[in-house]
Amino acid sequence: xxxxxxxxxxxxxxxxxxxxxxxxxxxxxxxxxxxxxxxxxxxxxxxxxxxxxxxxxxxxxxxxxxxxxxxxxxxxxxxxxxxxxxxxxxxxxxxxxxxxxxxxxxxxxxxxxxxxxxxxxxxxxxxxxxxxxxxxxxxxxxxxxxxxxxxxxxxxxxxxxxxxxxxxxxxxxxxxxxxxxxxxxxxxxxxxxxxxxxxxxxxxxxxxxxxxxxxxxxxxxxxxxxxxxxxxxxxxxxxxxxxxxxxxxxxxxxxxxxxxxxxxxxxxxxxxxxxxxxxxxxxxxxxxxxxxxxxxxxxxxxxxxxxxxxxxxxxxxxxxxxxxxxxxxxxxxxxxxxxxxxxxxxxxxxxxxxxxxxxxxxxxxxxxxxxxxxxxxxxxxxxxxxxxxxxx
Amino acid sequence: xxxxxxxxxxxxxxxxxxxxxxxxxxxxxxxxxxxxxxxxxxxxxxxxxxxxxxxxxxxxxxxxxxxxxxxxxxxxxxxxxxxxxxxxxxxxxxxxxxxxxxxxxxxxxxxxxxxxxxxxxxxxxxxxxxxxxxxxxxxxxxxxxxxxxxxxxxxxxxxxxxxxxxxxxxxxxxxxxxxxxxxxxxxxxxxxxxxxxxxxxxxxxxxxxxxxxxxxxxxxxxxxxxxxxxxxxxxxxxxxxxxxxxxxxxxxxxxxxxxxxxxxxxxxxxxxxxxxxxxxxxxxxxxxxxxxxxx
Numbered sequence: 194x195x196x197x198x199x200x201x202x203x204x205x206x207x208x209x210x211x212x213x214x215x216x217x218x219x220x221x222x223x224x225x226x227x228x229x230x231x232x233x234x235x236x237x238x239x240x241x242x243x244x245x246x247x248x249x250x251x252x253x254x255x256x257x258x259x260x261x262x263x264x265x266x267x268x269x270x271x272x273x274x275x276x277x278x279x280x281x282x283x284x285x286x287x288x289x290x291x292x293x294x295x296x297x298x299x300x301x302x303x304x305x306x307x308x309x310x311x312x313x314x315x316x317x318x319x320x321x322x323x324x325x326x327x328x329x330x331x332x333x334x335x336x337x338x339x340x341x342x343x344x345x346x347x348x349x350x351x352x353x354x355x356x357x358x359x360x361x362x363x364x365x366x367x368x369x370x371x372x373x374x375x376x377x378x379x380x381x382x383x384x385x386x387x388x389x390x391x392x393x394x395x396x397x398x399x400x401x402x403x404x405x406x407x408x409x410x411x412x413x414x415x416x417x418x419x420x421x422x423x424x425x426x427x428x429x430x431x432x433x434x435x436x437x438x439x440x441x442x443x444x445x446x447x448x449x450x451x452x453x454x455x456x457x458x459x460x461x462x463x464x465x466x467x468x469x470x471x472x473x474x475x476x477x478x479x480x481x482x483x484x485x486x487x488x489x490x491x492x493x494x495x496x497x498x499x500x501x502x503x504x505x506x507x508x509x510x511x512x513x514x515x516x517x518x519x520x521x522x523x524x525x526x527x528x529x530x531x532x533x534x535x536x537x538x539x540x541x542x543x544x545x546x547x548x549x550x551x552x553x554x555x556x557x558x559x560x561x562x563x564x565x566x567x568x569x570x571x572x573x574x575x576x577x578x579x580x581x582x583x584x585x
Numbered sequence: 586x587x588x589x590x591x592x593x594x595x596x597x598x599x600x601x602x603x604x605x606x607x608x609x610x611x612x613x614x615x616x617x618x619x620x621x622x623x624x625x626x627x628x629x630x631x632x633x634x635x636x637x638x639x640x641x642x643x644x645x646x647x648x649x650x651x652x653x654x655x656x657x658x659x660x661x662x663x664x665x666x667x668x669x670x671x672x673x674x675x676x677x678x679x680x681x682x683x684x685x686x687x688x689x690x691x692x693x694x695x696x697x698x699x700x701x702x703x704x705x706x707x708x709x710x711x712x713x714x715x716x717x718x719x720x721x722x723x724x725x726x727x728x729x730x731x732x733x734x735x736x737x738x739x740x741x742x743x744x745x746x747x748x749x750x751x752x753x754x755x756x757x758x759x760x761x762x763x764x765x766x767x768x769x770x771x772x773x774x775x776x777x778x779x780x781x782x783x784x785x786x787x788x789x790x791x792x793x794x795x796x797x798x799x800x801x802x803x804x805x806x807x808x809x810x811x812x813x814x815x816x817x818x819x820x821x822x823x824x825x826x827x828x829x830x831x832x833x834x835x836x837x838x839x840x841x842x843x844x845x846x847x848x849x850x851x852x853x854x855x856x857x858x859x860x861x862x863x864x865x866x867x868x869x870x871x872x873x874x875x876x877x878x879x880x
Contacts, residue, residue, distance in 0.1 A: 306769045310696045341696040415687035446834045461834025462741020465823035468869045472826045483834045514743040516726035
């Protein structure tokens, strides 16, 4: 799961990574004005009003603005709250005392999927798109790969010093930056992050370095040892549909998409393939939903209920491959689920294959459910579901 | 022949709860030589459902039963330690079915086990391995396929069964099917499985099922081009319609926004086709392509 800036800074702060003076998390114009008043009154020359959304490019989109007066803060509050940044609506704004910036650098620690280790990236050129720097001036970007056994006791201070020296950071900030990097690495490990990025890392006039921004991704699989990450779940950050939030709460693997054909299948790979086949039949899937290996009546009813709640869904494609769960069990689940859900206008195109699929199909035919249309193959089912979605 | 598991595989099961027992029993019924269950607190007792001994540690099972293969089905929080235990006990093939293992745990395991060599780790988050007629270690439904000469390797479960089933209906059997798993860090990569198939005299053709995310398919494709250009290879990459930045069920199935590139299905298809590999747009087409190549 991705954190927004202020959450990332909280995570940094509690792991000893220096961050700016604590700001205020606001949801209304009045709160933003009050926060600006307070921070300016505390002797800070200016505040930064920053949109908190889970996407990049906030500055370019007008989501980050400097205010040196309360009136200015009010103006920014009005323009930023409700702003749409790449499909994410700004509901939360962070008002932070502005920091004096002498220089900007880049620093990150991330999980390296290709080499199965950790990757530290450091650059003297920060505050800009690091991928762009990497393209135009690769020599300015230092990448250091680290294996788990090299970092059993954390990132060694000597290694951190080597990295910042290699990135040619000014002599005056090398010790402080190396120290910060050691702590950033520790935070990345301790919090089960897959990414801990600081862009920019700033040098202040007194040669101290702090994280002016944060981008943190946490490993969802590690939630069990972090209290389910409940501390990071706050309202107003769900950039996605309320249906995704509901699915998450129910433990259903669901992704909202843009089409009209609701999709439900067993197994992530098979569901992805189902989306592909729907598109190749000239339609578009309304969602991804993996009902899981078993496809029991309970799982089926809950999943189908979720898919049908989406007002965009005009037809549903249920794609099940019976493996260990036999065809007749799957068919029983579908029959039971449709009974439980009562009346709904959409047709369900059901394609059952695999173990005892014939038996399952026979059961569906005998049940003679008005909403269920059986199909023999994935292609046939997709074509039918797309056709029905077009008619609805 | 076959790869990774066969008649000589003597299997212990780490994680003998209801799921572990259910699948282990199926494997045993299929003819797999399951030799023992492992439970730290139930050593010395009997695993009634399979009529087999339970040992407190993998090491004991290796010593007493000559076990050389482990199926790991313990819950995710204990998976790292279970794999390390199997490795320390000298198990040669570790098949990890468990889903939801933290990335940092698997990164450590990869370092401590796979990088040191001498062991074959499959998974986690995978359906297992089957060499039809010989051995089935995992949760793959054995009755949808038979023995043959196509090697199948996949990041997915049911999608693999789908292709296996379609091949079976056309009378085409499998030498071995390897589910390598849908996580970002897995023990055995596409390329290693394909190399093993290339060395197996009974594997005449290879089908693979990839997914969005990562670049393992491309690495395998490059190897195929350079080493086995004449072997029929057919593939499918699931997720042409997956939007960037969204995780599609599997932890590793995500096209990272602003990521390294080459992670989308369309990009992978293009790259692989550049290596001379046929890549289908859907699983049925992949099966059809294989059927055509072999007839």
